[in-house]
Amino acid sequence: MTMITETFVQAGNAIFTVSSPSGERYTFRVRKVEKDDRPPITFASVMTGSDNETSYSYMGVVDFQAMNVRTTKASKFADDSTPVRVFRWALSLVGDFDRWMDAVERGYRIEQSGRCGRCARLLTVPQSIRAGIGAECAVAMGVDQATLARETEALWKEATIPHAA
Numbered sequence: 001m002t003m004i005t006e007t008f009v010q011a012g013n014a015i016f017t018v019s020s021p022s023g024e025r026y027t028f029r030v031r032k033v034e035k036d037d038r039p040p041i042t043f044a045s046v047m048t049g050s051d052n053e054t055s056y057s058y059m060g061v062v063d064f065q066a067m068n069v070r071t072t073k074a075s076k077f078a079d080d081s082t083p084v085r086v087f088r089w090a091l092s093l094v095g096d097f098d099r100w101m102d103a104v105e106r107g108y109r110i111e112q113s114g115r116c117g118r119c120a121r122l123l124t125v126p127q128s129i130r131a132g133i134g135a136e137c138a139v140a141m142g143v144d145q146a147t148l149a150r151e152t153e154a155l156w157k158e159a160t161i162p163h164a165a
């Protein structure tokens with residue numbers, strides 16, 4: 001598990017998953033589009049289907065200056081809809097280590113997409129990201145994905161979260 005950085009979010013094809021302690025999750029894609037001589041525009045979308053490479057619905061235009069997303073006429077979600085609010089919240093944590101760590105302590109996660117170590121498919125489900133192995137490949141390899149994910153998470157916490165004095 002890694003913290004998403006400003007550089008990552010602005011890189012042009014960032015995909016990350018935000019999850020809550022109750023297991024709710026949203027996968028977001030932040031894609032930069034450059035056309036002709038015009039300044040690049042960055043669009044934020046949320047995954048709304050089963051294909052984590054292609055099933056995304058447009059939410060709005062990202063303003064990196066304000067670290068905000070602006071919904072537009074073409075947005076598939078209202079400005080105060082849950083996906084838009086969750087995305088805004090995640091953006092507001094980028095670069096704010098203390099608030100992000102506080103969210104982690106409360107059970108929230110913002111995790112970069114990964115690639116399966118066996119088949120190289122895109123991983124966006126938190127347990128798959130943490131395990132580094134997709135669900136089907138874990139079965140094929142005869143490993144327990146949940147255990148693998150828990151062990152990785154424990155190592156990450158051990159390495160990252162400051163110990164109480």
Ligand SMILES: [Zn+2]
Binds near residue numbers: 137
């Ligand atoms: Zn795989």
